[in-house]
Amino acid sequence: MAQLEIVNVSKSFGKTDVLRNVNLDISSGEFVVFVGPSGCGKSTLLRMISGLEEIGSGHMRLDGKAMNSVDPARRGVAMVFQSYALYPHMTAFENMAFSLKIAKQSKGVIREKVEKAANILRLEHLLERRPGELSGGQKQRVAIGRAIVREPKVFLFDEPLSNLDTELRVQMRAELIQLHAKLKTTMIYVTHDQVEAMTLADKMVVMNGGVIQQCGRPLDLYDDPDNEFVAGFVGSPRMNFMKAEVISTSKDSIVIGGVGGEGRFEIPFTGFDPAIRKIKLGIRTEHVGFVNGQPEQVSLPAKVAFVEELGDVSHIHTDLASGERLVIRSTGQRYAGSGDCTAVLDTKGLMIFDEAGQRIRPTR
Template identity: 50%
Template sequence: MAELSLNNIVKRYGSFEIIHGADLDVKDGEFVVFVGPSGCGKSTLLRMIAGLEDITGGELKISGRVVNDVEPADRGIAMVFQSYALYPHLTVEENLSFGLRMNGNPKADTERRVRHVAEILQITELMTRRPKQLSGGQRQRVAIGRAIVREPQVFLFDEPLSNLDAELRVQMRVEISRLHKQLGTTMIYVTHDQTEAMTLADKIVVLRAGNIEQIGAPLDLYDDPANQFVAGFVGSPKMNFLRAEVTGVKAGRATVVLTGDKTVRMEVPLSDRSVTSGAEVTLGIRPEHFGEAGQGEADLTVAVDVAEHLGNTSYIYANFGGEQLIIEQPESRNLGKTETLTVSLPAARTFLFDTAGKRLR
């Protein structure tokens, strides 16, 4: 078991800085997920923890020990990559035991560990097969098993499910979650998949352009995003954003008018007292938070482009003043491409951001 501490971690390639002073504490036994768009630095940060990338600046501690200059093999870490990286000429049993045998681990202990891992991952019947005889999900189990058998202090996962089809991804998410509960080991997981992040994590770290934008529990980030980037990135389908203008500010509330239709006017709570009348803002609302017409502070009528029916839920893809919206409806509706839909905006469910993405409420 282990806890990790990242203090002002920096990564540069020459004069180009990739990670700009990352600070993060990971508790013993915690499941932490790094999310962010491509190129944000999440895999680079993971590889620095693993020791596969040098740390340019800052301090990395594992269980209180500074490991900046410690070799990867001596950090007590095991990593599962996007590619399975199995030896094609070896059986499953030989793949699982390879690292232990190369390190001179006693034969009896190696056999014990391999049997234990095979039971945990339910791959006992696959032990004599070679990788080409396994499905994608089975190969991923073996790759994870090869990490478990080392009995590391920390598991690192770098987008391990990206090569699997949708059904297998769901299955493996359940397996990894079950595995974490069973082992109780500290895990750090990199993904771009919102569902993986929301369902697996104890704590999510949202990165953008080498900076940590927000850290928190999944539902805390979903309900209380720090800025417009986090609000738009966390959640699937993503939050809707509507251009608006502040026309008045009084007693901690702002009156805003939607740019797409200036007849749509509403009052919203305001926590930033520096906002003044005439300011351009963005109003955010999640797809499931639209209300029925007449039940919010303002109604808006949208032109329906596509209705996606998913049983007891429908997603309405619509246009409002040139802006694209996704509206979740609790039941299927027979809406054609030329029809309109009127919904309400409940002020308590909306967010307000300035032009730089700073949250105003």
Template identity: 50%
Template sequence: MSGVTLNKVIKKYGETQVIHGVDLQIDDGEFCVFVGPSGCGKSTLLRMIAGLEETTDGRIQIGARDVTQTDPAERGVAMVFQTYALYPHMTVEENMGFGLKMNGHPKAEIKAKVDEAARVLKLGEYLKRKPKALSGGQRQRVAIGRAIVRGPEVFLFDEPLSNLDAELRVEMRVEIARLHNEIGATMIYVTHDQVEAMTLADKIVVLRGGRIEQVGRPLDLYNNPDNQFVAGFIGSPAMNFFSGSAAGGKVTVPGLGGLVLDAPASVGDGAVTVGVRPQSLRLAEGESHKVDLSEQLGGVAYHYLVAGDDTRITVEAHDQSAPAPGARVGLSVAEGAALFFDAGNGQRLR
């Protein structure tokens, strides 16, 4: 197994630049997730590592090898796509071993590797079935098994769960996490779903506009975002943001009913953006906010409020009581829970 290093990687299509000098180190055996909104460059970056997209400038290393100009088949990577791309006329066993067969590997070796991959993925009883007799989750496991039998240095996943329903997505997340724990391979995984990123990753790379916004462990990004974009993207439900006015070390927040918060020393006088996660807000006595809607999910409830300045707010609660739509409530903020951002460039003020 090997790590992956990107050094000032650039991708252009004609005069249009879509990847802007990305530097990144992915350690051997690490599970790294590229996450970001549609069009941020995450799939393009993955395809550049795979060799499916040419690198305009910069360098890509897998282990100690510079693979920037290396043919995809020689890079030591295996890619699992959003579509399963299975041969419908072949059995599961034949699909999984097809790549090795085409490369002239002995039948006994192919069988041993397919049987081991089937054991890891719990596909043993399906080896003689054809894809049409499998569920979506089973087909995706076959696609992953086809990658495993190649024995790659690095596994690449391009939104592999996007075609699955919600229940299967959860099941396959668990399967992929278990697979990583069992084989310990370096894995790079692309998704637009930050829940997948949080639950799977050792390291998350947040991308926007072909640039890295922040790299770190999931909880580090959640608890200590560098900017407003990362703070709003990581976490579900998303962080609430309010316009505030700072003066003398205090920030007044009209969207929180005029609540006054203590600010760090880096917050100067003037406009500032205040971020508060839904679970750090509490319903309180008062009439500063109108209840628009409440969603009661049993163990958790989400209350959607509207402030007097039309700010939309999400509050997470862990009880089964819910105010009626149209009711007036107040809000409080858990001590030390507010984050502060520059109102102009969105950078964190610590």
């Protein structure tokens, strides 16, 4: 187990800034997931931790020791690649034993460590097979086994489940959670899939444009995002956003207009800055419904565009008068019908963002 500190780390490729002043503390034994869209710098950050990519500027310390110029093999990290990166000419056993062979460990030690890892990953019967004779899930388990035998301080996973089908991905996710519980080693995992991030992470680091947007427990990020990007990225279906205008403010509430076209209503909000006029409202799909009449709800006329019927839940995509899209999550009725409807917003679930996309929180 190891503690990792990333201090003011930046990285550029030519004139392109890939990472800008990244600061992050990863505690011992934590399962941290870097999540963000393609090109956000998450894989580059992981590769810098592994030592495969040079650190542009800033510092990286593992258990207090500077890692900037330490050779990848001596950092005490092991990496699982998206493509598995297994040696195709070696058997599963030889793949897992390779690092130990290079380290000139005795045959007995190598066999013991490989068999122990194979036992954890239920790979015993596959040890004599070559990667070409293994399925995607089995290959990934061998890749994880190769990392385990090195007994690293930190495991690094670079989108390891992206090449697997949905069913296998769910199964492997569960296995990774169990593996983390068993090994209790620090794990850093990169993915662009926010569902994967939310199910795996102790700490989720949302990145965009080479900058950490927010980090924290997955549900904290879901419930209390710092900005429009995090609010939109975390959660599926993504949060609904509607432009609005502040008409008047008082100590404990604000009156907003132009919501979804002509919508005008008052919402409770303490300490709103009266200088701010143009805002964006964010509301998650579960806070929008069809049923009217409850005290903290306001309604907007909408037109059903299409419906995703998933069985237990339906996502009803509606168009507001402003042309904005409002997705409603419906668990009560399996078929939403079509045509005109009335969308009902639960004002408790409303979040307010400024024009730059930063969250405006009420003062306490």
